[in-house]
Amino acid sequence: MSGCLDNCGECCSNISCTCGIIDTDWLAERRNAISSILAGSLFAVGWWIAIDVGAVDSDHFSKAYWTCGVFGTIGLLMVNAVSNSQLRGDAYVPGALGTSGTRVWMVIGFLCSFGALIGASFILFGEYVYKKIEPSYPGTGFFMQNLLIFMATIIFKFGRVEDSY
Template sequence: MSNLCENINIPPCIWFEGDSRRNAIASMVSGFLFFVGWWVIIDAASVYPGTVEAGYHMCGVVGTISLIMVNSVSNAQIRGDAYEGGCLGPRGSRVWLFLGFVLGFASVIASCWILFANFVGSTVSTSQWPGVGLFLQNALIFISSLIFKFGRSEDLWG
């Protein structure tokens, strides 16, 4: 019974084998998700003026800073292979990555909090789309950060 699947050959996915294509596809998907996230909140703010307060946009700004922080550190730096200098070395890059993820999670949690506290549970009859747009923006930015960080190979980036 263990020899049943030994002779099955699954052809490799040729269009996704090259590291340069993998990096390009991950970068394009990540950039598109980042664009869609900001487009959603701009749409919500323009269609429903006055419902999205200026402070709500800080969640998206913090998410964007998180994206920059997470993707400014390569996996080789985290492992300690390519980063020997500085005052903290690989430990500093790990702390930087951790703080980037904390900021990303914080922006998603804060936007979820704003969605349920001010738009879903509100007794005032306003549209829920601005709150949903705020949550979608931060979720898409966080997913974009993860795709760009873990969806590419390290050969071309560091």
């Protein structure tokens, strides 16, 4: 599944930096750490924005708007709970339902993530933009939260590589 970013280190290694600022070997060696830190930072900032919305404008939104962030977080956990080798069927222990069960789990995780993003889009555009409710910060905040959680999900899943040990 991480095949779309597997050649990232190879394409960067052909670039010669005459100034000596960028060390492409260092980036290729620490790809897992960089993508994990970036995904974790995006996730933390997303929830920070939602907590800020709750602290600043708690009177201007329904308490049900928090469910989008919760489902986005559940989607992040579901998508990243399975390894790429389990999806391909290369795992030593296939699990309870095997490769097809792992793929169904992954699809359900992505559905949770997409559903949370679509729900946050409806909150922003259906409730705050269309009805022109002021202030629109709660709608923008919850949308940004779910967008950042979705980006963290994608970066954490496809930005890392699995080394065979």
